[in-house]
Amino acid sequence: MQLSACVTDEDYEAWRAVRIEVEPGERTATVAELRAQDSPTRLLLLARTDGTVVGSGLADRSETAGGGFVLPRVPSQHRRGGVGTALLRTLADHCAGLGVPSLRSRVDDAGSLAFAERFGFAEVDREVEQVRSVGDEPPPSALPGGIEVVTLDEHPDLWAVCFDRFGTEVLADFALHAPLEITAEQWNTSWRGEHVFLAVHHGEVIGCAGLSRDADQPERAENALTAVRRDWRGHGIAAHLKRRTLQYAAAEGLRELYTWTQAGNTPMIRLNERLGYVRRQTSITVERDLPLDA
8 A cells, every 4th residue: 555645636636536435425625725725734645555546634733723633534445454544644643743742633423433532532522514405595684784795706805804803803712622723824715715795894894604615516515604703793693694695505506505513602503503404413523642652
């Protein structure tokens, strides 16, 4: 078996193919998006046996403080042959080289959880996936006076501009086991949705909601970040923006939206439920100290 980093577009497409096979219910970033997210700390890995791709992996600094993040993926027909172990060890070594003290990953099924536990990982957090069928969508309720809703397509510079106040504030309020550490570059790439509605007051962004279409299954999309600045919460802004997103999805012919929410973010989970979202699955975040063999 050979492990190698993704370099060519063909490598990135092979990496995407493994993710799509292992996580068919999730949107997979395009090659262009993956390249835009590349950084000196990030490793995308392919495992091959006799030229056949049998697994893939990702390693980088975790978006939550104090750790690295790894995600080995092996299609079911190639499991129980040491591929996952080889990927995990190489990905963990990469994170150890970044100087972080702990290692995190995400598991979505009992088999993956058992694999992680064999290597000393333990649960530290959970996320809930909620799904919404798109149909005839009612208009959103009115907003408080002085608030304008625009799209990011109309005002593409607003996303970068709003990071220092709006972005850092809403990211700090995520209900996670450790604080998020998101750079301005990450905010402008992986945290920027494809079609985003922005609530603006006196020229400043105070709320956002949107979606990113699944390039491989264009009838569905993932909800992008939904958030409202602290001083404007409780005024129905999040619900208004999500209704706008649902109307846009209907107009675009989408059939399904899905979203991931931290298990501790009860207000957002309840808002989604009021808007007709239903739970589909739970993802478990696991963690252990580095180095892996300690």
